[in-house]
Every structure is written in structure tokens, then in C-alpha cells.
Amino acid sequence: MKEVYLTRDGLQELKDRHEFLVVTKRKEVAERIKIAREFGDLSENAEYDAAKEEQSFVESEIKELEEKIQNAVIIDEDSLSKHEVSLGSTVTVAFLFDGEEDDPETYRIVGTTEADAAQNRISNESPLGQALIGGKKGDIVEMTAPNGNKISYRIKEIK
Secondary structure (H helix, E strand, O other), X not given: OOOEEEOHHHHHHHHHHHHHHHHHHHHXXXXXXXXXXXXXXXXXXXXXXXXXXXXXXXHHHHHHHHHHHHOEEEOOHHHOOOOOOOOOOEEEEEEEEOOEEOOOEEEEEXXXXXXXXXXXXXXXXXXXXXXXXXOXXXXXXXXXXXXXXXXXXXXEEEO
């Protein structure tokens, strides 16, 4: 598995989720399987099948989290440059349309594991993330939208 770039908070979230699955969820699913077995013939037991399916899902998620935690590379937020966009930077950009700037929006550049558009956390591997990496305040960066159109942004601030 490749390196997984995470903030300290992101790593803690993965560890917390892993602990919940191992300590709590595994026991809940095992109890559901035990109860479902008591219903009799397992070949026609929908509750048993559902519980076994959930167990498989939980075990897969545990394995995936363990791999991510093992391959985690922590973004050192204390050493981030305020002059150049990098992984971990918080960037304010303005969309450019016909030379005019739209209202600025602020994004945090994170690894793919922590990306969440609803919280304005974009992946360093996304088209906008890739365009912003290495940019400096005042730079105009371009990205290609899924429809093939070029979109331009001006970097207003880097934190």
C-alpha cells in the first residue's frame, strides 16, 4: 500500500474508528451471529446471513484502517510554508471568470483519506489540489474540469 498522508487529527480519527470497530462493533456483530444461530437452520436464516455479511464488512474496514495507520505519513503542520502551497496548507482562492474574481473560498489541502468537500478539505491528488500545490500568493493556477474546460483561480492567501 502507498503512503497515506494525514494530519495528526486525521490519524487520531482513524485510530478512534479502529478502536471502536475492534472493541465495540466486533462484539455487537458476534452477539448478533450468536443470537441468529439460535433461530435454527442456518441455510434459511436471513438474520444469520445478514450478521455474517456485517461481520465481513467490519473485518474489511478494520484491515483497511490498520493498513492506513501503518502507512501513515504525518503532515508536519508546524513547518508548513506560508509562501507556497503544500500538503497541509489552508489556501484562499478566487475563481476567475472573464478576468473578474468571484468571492474567495478557502480550502485545506489534505491527503485522499481526509478529503471531504463538505468541509472544504480537498485532496492533493484532486485536479484543484494538484493545480494549487507549489503555487504562491498572487499566482493564477489552472485546472481542467471533468468536462475538459480550463478553470482558473487566483491564490489570495496561504496559511
